[in-house]
Amino acid sequence: MQMKAALFRDPSQPLTIEDVDIAAPGEQEVRVKISAAGVCHSDFRVLAGEWSATPPVVLGHEGAGVIESIGSGVTNLAPGDHVALSWTPSCGTCRYCVSGRPQLCQVAVSTAYRNVLPDGGTRIRSAAGEDVYSYLSVGSFAEYAVVPAYGAIKITGDVDPGIAALVGCAVTTGVGAAINTHPAKPSDSVLVIGAGGVGLSVVMGARLQSPGNLIVVDLAEDKLTLAEELGATHTVNAREHDVLEAVLGITNGRGVDVAYEATGRAQAVEQAYECLTPGGTAVVVGQVASGERISIDPMRMSGRELTLTGSNYGSARPSIDFQRILDMYARQLLPLDRLIGDRVALTDVNEAFARMGAGTTSGRIVVDIP
Ligand SMILES: NC(=O)c1ccc[n+]([C@@H]2O[C@H](COP(=O)([O-])OP(=O)(O)OC[C@H]3O[C@@H](n4cnc5c(N)ncnc54)[C@H](O)[C@@H]3O)[C@@H](O)[C@H]2O)c1
Numbered sequence: 311m312q313m314k315a316a317l318f319r320d321p322s323q324p325l326t327i328e329d330v331d332i333a334a335p336g337e338q339e340v341r342v343k344i345s346a347a348g349v350c351h352s353d354f355r356v357l358a359g360e361w362s363a364t365p366p367v368v369l370g371h372e373g374a375g376v377i378e379s380i381g382s383g384v385t386n387l388a389p390g391d392h393v394a395l396s397w398t399p400s401c402g403t404c405r406y407c408v409s410g411r412p413q414l415c416q417v418a419v420s421t422a423y424r425n426v427l428p429d430g431g432t433r434i435r436s437a438a439g440e441d442v443y444s445y446l447s448v449g450s451f452a453e454y455a456v457v458p459a460y461g462a463i464k465i466t467g468d469v470d471p472g473i474a475a476l477v478g479c480a481v482t483t484g485v486g487a488a489i490n491t492h493p494a495k496p497s498d499s500v501l502v503i504g505a506g507g508v509g510l511s512v513v514m515g516a517r518l519q520s521p522g523n524l525i526v527v528d529l530a531e532d533k534l535t536l537a538e539e540l541g542a543t544h545t546v547n548a549r550e551h552d553v554l555e556a557v558l559g560i561t562n563g564r565g566v567d568v569a570y571e572a573t574g575r576a577q578a579v580e581q582a583y584e585c586l587t588p589g590g591t592a593v594v595v596g597q598v599a600s601g602e603r604i605s606i607d608p609m610r611m612s613g614r615e616l617t618l619t620g621s622n623y624g625s626a627r628p629s630i631d632f633q634r635i636l637d638m639y640a641r642q643l644l645p646l647d648r649l650i651g652d653r654v655a656l657t658d659v660n661e662a663f664a665r666m667g668a669g670t671t672s673g674r675i676v677v678d679i680p
């Protein structure tokens with residue numbers, strides 16, 4: 311079948327919108343008509359050459375749509391089902407899946423994280439006959455995607471596909487970090503550094519834990535305003551203030567019990583850690599450019615019993631948590647619609663990345679694919 315897709319070919323070059331061929335789904339695969347895709351900083355990392363990926367790749371890993379056809383052996387999905395896509399299509403049988411941590415699935419790491427399907431192959435060919443990879447086994451900047459059946463998570467209810475797409479990455483990553491990986495205790499002081507799609511989702515998740523202070527740091531005033539509307543008790547513009555000083559000022563010199571880093575910058579990880587009160591935990595949610603390292607004081611770590619931990623995909627179990635999060639949205643516990651900024655066409659995806667690079671996005675940009 312022919313379709314249009316946005317292909318990454320060269321770092322720092324715009325994506326090219328090309329006519330490509332997408333195969334029918336194979337065994338344990340489904341073909342999804344994509345309805346909406348979100349623009350995540352992780353796609354930007356590839357585009358900027360900060361993470362490597364063998365080209366050509368259909369970028370986009372935040373997506374939702376409708377099952378168009380199913381391959382052999384698929385029993386839990388049918389054409390017409392609405393789905394949100396998981397970028398960690400967990401196998402269900404490796405030691406991590408079996409122990410309840412599908413976000414660490416060994417099979418996904420060796421296949422989806424290399425942009426291939428579980429059999430090691432691709433299902434898309436360019437007009438010139440090249441194999442085209444699908445970013446994180448999703449490739450949502452396209453009209454269709456062939457994905458592993460266990461990466462297409464059925465969702466119910468009348469949900470805006472833009473919101474369902476965001477549940478596929480930013481929302482589950484951020485909310486999950488705050489309610490699964492390391493939830494704050496009621497009246498804890500909480501810090502969130504970075505108020506993009508992921509960071510604002512952390513804010514929404516953290517708010518459910520009834521924190522005392524919920525401090526949000528960013529570089530952009532409009533993002534801090536949105537953070538306040540979503541429940542931040544204090545905001546700090548890191549362009550104008552020293553973050554540690556500001557956090558100590560707000561917390562009577564104590565520091566915070568839990569700090570979430572959601573910018574993907576090494577310096578912000580160090581800041582999150584430095585802002586901890588004794589016994590506190592810093593959760594690294596952002597993902598840095600390849601090769602970046604942090605520096606922390608191990609003496610303070612032991613003497614003050616600090617914890618530094620990581621969170622992949624919000625420590626979520628997408629097959630349960632996508633719907634759970636959407637149910638919380640329906641019950642008005644998570645105002646997910648507030649995350650969405652502009653909605654653009656597939657042909658405008660480069661403009662969306664340019665704005666992300668310049669830091670001028672306001673809310674998550676959603677690509678609508680009619
Ligand atoms: N752990 C995971 O599973 C996972 C999943 C998805 C995304 N991510 C990562 O999360 C990070 C955030 O993604 P996003 O899509 O929300 O990005 P985004 O670009 O939408 O938002 C990043 C925000 O950080 C702010 N920022 C940048 N530098 C800052 C600084 N020094 N201090 C304070 N704020 C700063 C920006 O102004 C922006 O608002 C990225 O690193 C991304 O790769 C991680």
Ligand SMILES: [Zn+2]
Nearest residue numbers: 350352479480
């Ligand atoms: Zn993402």
Ligand SMILES: [Zn+2]
Nearest residue numbers: 401404407415
């Ligand atoms: Zn597994």
